[in-house]
Amino acid sequence: xxNLQLVLPEIFLSLSIMFLLIFGVFKKNSxxxxxxxxxxxxxxxxxxxxxxxxxxxxxxLFNNSIIIDYLSSLMKIITLLAAFLVLIxxxxxxxxxxxxxxxxxxxxLSSVLGMMVMINSNDLIVFYMGLELQSLALYVLATFNRDxxxxxxxxxxxxxxxxxxxxxxxxGCSLIYGxxxxxxxxxxxxxxxxxxxxxxxxxxxxxxxxxxxISAVPFHMWAPDVYEGSPTSVTLxxxxxxxxxxxxxxxRFLYVPFLNLIDQWQTILVFLxxxxxxxxxxxxxxxxxxxxxVAYSSIGHVxxxxxxxxxGTNDGIQSSIIYITIYVLMNLGLFSCLLMLKRDNQYYxxxxxxxxxxxxxxxxxxxxxxxxxxxxxxxxxxxFFAKFYVFKAVIEQSMYFLAIVGLLSxxxxxxxYLRLIKIxxxxxxxxxxxxxxGFWLKFSLTTSxxxxxxxxxFPGQLIEVVSRINII
Amino acid sequence: MNFPILSSLILLPSIGALFLFFxxxxxxxxxxxxxxxxxxSAVNFFLSVYLWISFDPSTSDFQFVEERIWIxxxxxxxxxxxxxxxxxxxxxxxxxxxxxxxxxxxxxxRLSEFLIAVLIMExxxxxxxxxxxxxxxxLFFEAGLIPMFLIIGIWGGARRVxxxxxxFLYTLLGSVLMLVAIITIYWLNGTTxxxxxxxxxIDIKYQNLxxxxxxxxxxxxxxxxxxxxxxxxxxxxxxxAGSVLLAAILLKMAGYGFIRxxxxxxxxxxEIFTPLIYxxxxxxxxxxxxxxxxxxxxxxxxxxxxxxxxxxxxxGIFTIQQQGIEGSIIQMISHGLVSAALFLCVGVxxxxxxxxxxxxxxxIVSIIPKYSILFMLFTLAALGLPxxxxxxxxxxxxxxxxxxxxxxxxxASLGVIIGAAYMLWLYKRVVFGKLVNTDLKQMFDLNRxxxxxxxxxxxxxxxxxxxxxxxxxxxxxxxxDLIDQYNFKLASQI
Numbered sequence: 001x002x003n004l005q006l007v008l009p010e011i012f013l014s015l016s017i018m019f020l021l022i023f024g025v026f027k028k029n030s031x032x033x034x035x036x037x038x039x040x041x042x043x044x045x046x047x048x049x050x051x052x053x054x055x056x057x058x059x060x061l062f063n064n065s066i067i068i069d070y071l072s073s074l075m076k077i078i079t080l081l082a083a084f085l086v087l088i089x090x091x092x093x094x095x096x097x098x099x100x101x102x103x104x105x106x107x108x109l110s111s112v113l114g115m116m117v118m119i120n121s122n123d124l125i126v127f128y129m130g131l132e133l134q135s136l137a138l139y140v141l142a143t144f145n146r147d148x149x150x151x152x153x154x155x156x157x158x159x160x161x162x163x164x165x166x167x168x169x170x171x172g173c174s175l176i177y178g179x180x181x182x183x184x185x186x187x188x189x190x191x192x193x194x195x196x197x198x199x200x201x202x203x204x205x206x207x208x209x210x211x212x213x214i215s216a217v218p219f220h221m222w223a224p225d226v227y228e229g230s231p232t233s234v235t236l237x238x239x240x241x242x243x244x245x246x247x248x249x250x251x252r253f254l255y256v257p258f259l260n261l262i263d264q265w266q267t268i269l270v271f272l273x274x275x276x277x278x279x280x281x282x283x284x285x286x287x288x289x290x291x292x293x294v295a296y297s298s299i300g301h302v303x304x305x306x307x308x309x310x311x312g313t314n315d316g317i318q319s320s321i322i323y324i325t326i327y328v329l330m331n332l333g334l335f336s337c338l339l340m341l342k343r344d345n346q347y348y349x350x351x352x353x354x355x356x357x358x359x360x361x362x363x364x365x366x367x368x369x370x371x372x373x374x375x376x377x378x379x380x381x382x383x384f385f386a387k388f389y390v391f392k393a394v395i396e397q398s399m400y401f402l403a404i405v406g407l408l409s410x411x412x413x414x415x416x417y418l419r420l421i422k423i424x425x426x427x428x429x430x431x432x433x434x435x436x437x438g439f440w441l442k443f444s445l446t447t448s449x450x451x452x453x454x455x456x457x458f459p460g461q462l463i464e465v466v467s468r469i470n471i472i
Numbered sequence: 473m474n475f476p477i478l479s480s481l482i483l484l485p486s487i488g489a490l491f492l493f494f495x496x497x498x499x500x501x502x503x504x505x506x507x508x509x510x511x512x513s514a515v516n517f518f519l520s521v522y523l524w525i526s527f528d529p530s531t532s533d534f535q536f537v538e539e540r541i542w543i544x545x546x547x548x549x550x551x552x553x554x555x556x557x558x559x560x561x562x563x564x565x566x567x568x569x570x571x572x573x574x575x576x577x578x579x580x581x582r583l584s585e586f587l588i589a590v591l592i593m594e595x596x597x598x599x600x601x602x603x604x605x606x607x608x609x610x611l612f613f614e615a616g617l618i619p620m621f622l623i624i625g626i627w628g629g630a631r632r633v634x635x636x637x638x639x640f641l642y643t644l645l646g647s648v649l650m651l652v653a654i655i656t657i658y659w660l661n662g663t664t665x666x667x668x669x670x671x672x673x674i675d676i677k678y679q680n681l682x683x684x685x686x687x688x689x690x691x692x693x694x695x696x697x698x699x700x701x702x703x704x705x706x707x708x709x710x711x712x713a714g715s716v717l718l719a720a721i722l723l724k725m726a727g728y729g730f731i732r733x734x735x736x737x738x739x740x741x742x743e744i745f746t747p748l749i750y751x752x753x754x755x756x757x758x759x760x761x762x763x764x765x766x767x768x769x770x771x772x773x774x775x776x777x778x779x780x781x782x783x784x785x786x787x788g789i790f791t792i793q794q795q796g797i798e799g800s801i802i803q804m805i806s807h808g809l810v811s812a813a814l815f816l817c818v819g820v821x822x823x824x825x826x827x828x829x830x831x832x833x834x835x836i837v838s839i840i841p842k843y844s845i846l847f848m849l850f851t852l853a854a855l856g857l858p859x860x861x862x863x864x865x866x867x868x869x870x871x872x873x874x875x876x877x878x879x880x881x882x883x884a885s886l887g888v889i890i891g892a893a894y895m896l897w898l899y900k901r902v903v904f905g906k907l908v909n910t911d912l913k914q915m916f917d918l919n920r921x922x923x924x925x926x927x928x929x930x931x932x933x934x935x936x937x938x939x940x941x942x943x944x945x946x947x948x949x950x951x952x953d954l955i956d957q958y959n960f961k962l963a964s965q966i
Contacts, residue, residue, distance in 0.1 A: 379611040391651070396659050407648035407652060408645070411648060425622065463543060463544070
């Protein structure tokens with residue numbers, strides 16, 4: 001039983017969720033308190049993860065259905081920190097819409113729990129359980145502003161499509177089980193027989209399900225609508241946190257059981273990656289709503305992260321994790337800016353609302369400028385390095401087509417980022433926005449901008465952190 | 473020599489920019505802001521002069537080399553100068569303070585932001601010229617897009633948005649292939665260190681594609697025909713100081729890149745693609761000169777003449793002759809000074825009359841004589857009159873070209889005539905002739921700062937026209953060594 005300490009983070013998180021749920025119900029007007037407690041829980045869980053598991057060699061628990069290694073610990077910590085930051089900067093937004101309730105932090109905690117289970121999973125069933133737990137929480141979060149018809153629509157749409165994809169995923173799992181006789185990743189790996197074509201079908205179905213969760217083209221259709229309809233703070237959560245977990249599962253699922261079938265799935269991933277990069281870049285050009293635009297841009301960025309996964313080397317996996325980490329950082333900054341576009345208790349989310357921001361709010365505008373150039377991947381900002389590592393890994397395997405298409409789509413993508421900059425800097429100013437933002441919002445904007453800006457001074461640090469990930 | 477002089481050159485303008493960033497940009501502070509910027513860039517200039525004095529021209533090795541680990545086992549931050557790059561650094565640090573002085577008259581709002589952009593631009597440009605690692609080079613090369621995009625977009629003219637976008641996307645599109653090539657080189661040779669790559673050479677199988685990838689980036693930036701179309705737009709819409717930076721320094725990054733990387737790293741491919749470069753250069757020289765003849769807008773005319781001048785530069789580089797490459801570098805330096813001066817001259821009359829159209833002017837010689845004299849000098853330098861630096865460059869290039877390919881040299885020489893035609897015609901229409909437009913009578917002659925800037929530019933143009941020795945001395949050994957290396961690699965097929 002001594003191994004239980006390795007799953008202590010999960011146990012602690014689930015107990016806390018139950019406690020907070022009961023506490024919130026019995027104590028009236030406790031939303032503030034529950035929020036603070038949830039933040040504390042996230043931090044404590046992260047600390048436990050850091051202390052208990054990050055130094056541990058690969059360990060498998062519960063009939064090998066759960067794996068604790070450096071990758072899972074690292075990704076859990078990133079997830080927890082990202083969730084922490086989302087939660088801490090969303091309170092003002094929620095208060096404005098009068099939906100600052102106890103359910104919000106608790107739902108976020110439960111979806112984080114689901115993601116942690118996903119990240120830990122070494123077994124299809126465990127993985128599916130985690131996935132469903134996080135998805136169920138996300139459906140409710142999408143409809144959190146239930147009086148607004150768009151939010152309800154977003155949630156419903158997300159639910160229906162996501163349930164469909166879960167169905168496909170489960171079907172894929174059953175095919176894999178049928179042809180290998182196990183749901184455990186290690187057993188599957190040993191039972192692999194590449195002559196069995198049905199197994200490839202199984203992989204394809206699972207990949208479809210996963211691609212849906214991280215909104216890779218052509219399974220991205222839900223993303224723009226859901227991102228637009230959901231409350232902005234929830235959109236922020238959507239664009240960052242589930243992708244970290246889904247990417248980890250992507251890596252684990254493809255590289256542990258199916259590494260030997262790399263010829264079969266590599267093409268699929270290359271296609272997903274190229275389609276996402278191109279489509280994300282082209283479709284974003286016509287958008288007028290900032291949240292929709294971010295949705296398309298996140299589709300594009302997922303394409304780059306997948307390009308790293310498609311490579312089939314440790315370098316590729318590491319670059320993809322670097323990419324998603326830097327992407328999370330940039331998105332945090334971007335959404336902090338969006339959450340600052342507030343005037344008379346109303347949030348503005350059209351791109352024209354950025355007009356002339358540089359005159360009225362120079363500091364906000366310069367931060368957004370840095371973040372946007374970084375998203376576009378212009379050196380010397382962090383976004384460039386993210387792309388650089390990915391393409392370095394891609395080119396190592398001589399996948400020039402992927403590299404060139406990817407880089408050309410950055411040029412297309414640069415167009416719409418430049419358009420936002422143009423609106424901010426070259427256009428006439430409008431009315432001013434409020435400036436009484438909460439401390440944490442300012443904090444997250446400043447920190448993310450500064451980190452993006454000075455990343456080039458110590459680019460080695462992040463590589464150091466991920467260089468211990470050795471899956472293959 | 474332990475003092476990190478090159479890093480200081482790169483960092484100093486940025487530090488100045490940081491200082492400006494924390495200064496409130498209101499009317500009262502404008503004076504302080506400008507002097508801070510001017511002071512920073514002037515210090516940088518003197519530092520680079522010191523660099524030039526202590527530079528040893530008798531060796532082709534890289535000097536003042538600094539190397540620090542940047543990313544473990546991957547990239548080192550490595551900077552250094554040799555005879556080829558040092559002059560460009562000098563040009564950059566010389567032009568920037570003049571740009572900063574010139575904002576007096578042209579930039580009315582958001583002065584501190586403008587100066588921040590200019591200073592950051594200076595940092596990046598110096599970085600381009602002294603980086604000795606491909607990744608670092610790419611970093612600086614691309615980073616320059618950001619400040620330039622903002623300079624054109626925020627302070628530009630009526631069609632500034634279109635021009636800024638065109639400039640940014642064109643150059644970005646050109647450069648991404650270079651990134652692919654750089655990473656490929658890393659995987660082929662295990663390093664991106666330029667010096668090591670010079671020694672080891674690059675596998676001949678890959679050279680052609682790699683050369684083309686670099687070419688796509690440099691050709692856009694040079695700009696060579698037919699991808700030059702962003703330049704006239706960018707020049708016309710950019711504010712005067714922006715045009716000056718663009719013409720004087722930004723365009724030189726590509727010429728420098730051709731010498732340093734295309735010739736240095738891919739000799740076999742350069743040999744194969746020389747006819748391509750010759751063709752494009754000759755077309756650029758003749759075709760854009762003819763276009764320049766037809767321009768109504770002064771800035772556009774000078775922009776097209778820049779394309780033609782850069783045509784000579786690329787022609788000279790790929791002659792692979794001592795004279796040709798020397799001429800190219802001198803032509804780039806001279807063009808940097810002359811085009812900067814011409815854009816400033818246009819800026820001077822534009823600030824007074826708010827028109828860049830040639831037919832607005834005419835007969836201003838009696839109203840603003842000092843201006844007319846200096847403008848005359850720069851016009852003659854642009855068409856390459858003996859006694860100006862323009863002549864030295866063009867003459868050496870043509871000499872190199874005659875050695876290598878007679879036909880190309882003859883056609884290129886014809887370009888000189890057209891060049892003289894459009895420049896002189898421009899001068900005639902603006903300065904001489906009848907004074908038709910009576911509004912011109914209100915124009916006042918050069919004020920002190922304008923006179924200062926233009927004389928600062930006129931001095932080296934004349935000096936190096938009569939006595940180009942200091943320039944040639946600096947670059948001579950490096951170039952002859954480059955050519956030796958080139959021929960050696962070509963002979964031994966690496």
